[in-house]
Amino acid sequence: MGVKGLNALIKDHSPGAIKEFQLKNLFGRKIAIDASMCLYQYLIAVRQGDGQNLTNDKGEITSHLSGMFYRTLRMVENGIKPVYVFDGKPPVLKGGELEKRYLRKEEAIKKMEDAKEEGSAEDILKFEKRMVRVSREHNDEAKKLLELMGIPYINAPCEAEAQCAELARGGKVFAAASEDMDTICYSPPYLLRHLTFSEARKIPIDQIDCKTAIEGFEMDKKTFIDLCILLGCDYCETIKGVGPVTAFKLIKEHGSIDNIVKFINDNPDKTKYKLPENWPYEEARELFLNPDITPCSELSFKWKEPDLEGMIEFMVNDKGFSEDRVKSGYEKLKKGLKTGVQGRLDGFFKVVPKKEDDKKRKAKDTKTNGKKKARK
Template sequence: MGIQGLTKLLGDAAPGCMKEQKFENYFGRKIAVDASMHIYAFLVVVGRQGDQMLTSETGEVTSHLQGMFFRTVRMLEAGMKPVFVFEGKAPELKREELAKRSNRREDANTELEAAKEAGNAEDVEKYSKRTVRVTREHNEECKRLLRLMGVPVLEAPSEAEAQCAQLCKDGLVYGISTEDMDSLTFGTPKLIRHLMAPSSQKPLAMEFDHELVLKELELTEDQFIDLCILCGCDYTAKISGIGAVRALSLIKKHGSIEGVLAALDSKKYQIPEPFPYQEARRLFKEPDVVKGDQIPQLKWTSPDTEGLIDFLVKEKTFAEDRIRKAVERINAAKGKASQGRLESFFGPAKVVSSTMGKRKEVPVAAKGKKGSSGAAPKKGKLGGMGKKK
């Protein structure tokens, strides 16, 4: 789910924290990719016709593999160095959100069957997308694919976006590629959206700068986390009737969720029960991640051509000529990437705001006190890499 309404709020109240970037501007950059989130997106859209997904000749779903292979090829061709981070065990605090998602999938399955009986093609496609679930098999196949492509894989001990954020905070990558805005709540210095969108859409990446988020909103790190919890996150229900703009106003005025709750009219606003905002706050500040000094060296190697042919062509019935040509493009691009990044090669990025245009005025009030940095994260489990640089 991410953080409800945060993208629009930043576009209106902190437009200077966002900038559009051309895809090729990330030449030479190491990018952490939230793998599980992107796999879900591939299963939803790649090769879909109605409720039919892309499959091999034997009927196995291959949408995730096609999306992962060709989008990663595009990144490698552009001289990027992606490292894919896979989800670990979900935090206990997320159990309720996961249960809600499971219920929504069950409801979607019911609606899907009704749409099929009614012959409503539009509803069939809509509800079939809502039934998509990333399985362990999808993840394992994508890990195998990426390793054959010579791309490093990291298995997070818990939330993938938290581990991506830690890689960025430790300076091991430039930024993280994800669509989930809670990466900013986990403190990633650079969040990059739309980086793995299909090339046919010719999208511009949207880069968010965490430091500028705090500066433009005039919040401390602790206050920003409290803002995100009030907006609505994966770890607790939100206070009904409080949207992103109202949440920002309240945090600016009262400094913290504790201050907001003390001043809130309980007759007007329904506070959820339970409301584990303190646990959610702690999870954002002290997530279960592997820190930089424990992370082995990230290694990018040449793709295993014959291994890819065996997996994608012989097992999954991909077209051999397309796979071989894609590998040739990767190898041709490796020479460019080895030259390193020249900052002066690219022009300045364009700063943009949301479609609302002008920055909205928000009430200004006393700021809260800056909180402590929190305890050290726990150790996690690593996969598919060598030793630290």
């Protein structure tokens, strides 16, 4: 789910933190990608003309594989080296959110059955998309495909976006890529959004400078995390009646959730806000401050030569993909994943700040003038 309303707040209070790019602008970058989020997107977006998931002759869904294959190819063609990170075991606190999702799925199933009786194709498709869930089989098939493509992946011990942020902080990759705005709470240098969108050619990629975003709010990391919890995250409920604007206002006035809770409890007649019962905001804060991750120092990965025979066996013979397209994809991977990919220009040259440049020039002039006077 991410954090509700955070993107809009950043645009309002830290507009300089967000820059828009095209895929080609990320040439030469290594990027850690939230794989579970990608698969969910693909299962929803990659569909046939009638709105149904892609399937093979055996009726097996292949939308997730199609999305993973072609989106990864597009990145590699543009000089990007992706590493995918898969979710591990969810935190105990996330159980409530998962239960809500299950109930919404059950409700969607019932409504879809009603829509079938009424013959509304549009409603059927709408409720069908609400039922989408990424299964263990989807994950396993995606991992097998990535192995055959020569693309590395990592199994996170817990939340994928937290592990992506760790890889970026540790310098293993340039940025973390996810649609979940709560990734910023884990402090990667940069968060990339829309990188794996099916409409990537139309929708620009947002690059969010996480440090600049938080500084624009005039908050430290802990206060920013409190704001995100107030806005709404996967770990606990929000305060009833508190939307994004009010959440920002309350944090700025009181400085922390602890103080907000005290204010509400001490002034029941002066405020309309109602705290959730047994609200575990402190535990949620701790999950953001100290997430369960594998340290960068314990991780290594590399991009390998793709396996053409394996790709044909799995993608063509088993999953029903076009052999010509798979072979074409193999050639693109082979070319794009060669070791020693040309680096970015900003990796070769150091830009000297103007002030420093001026100081050096003045020092040189002074030295030159001194020599002239000495000669006289």
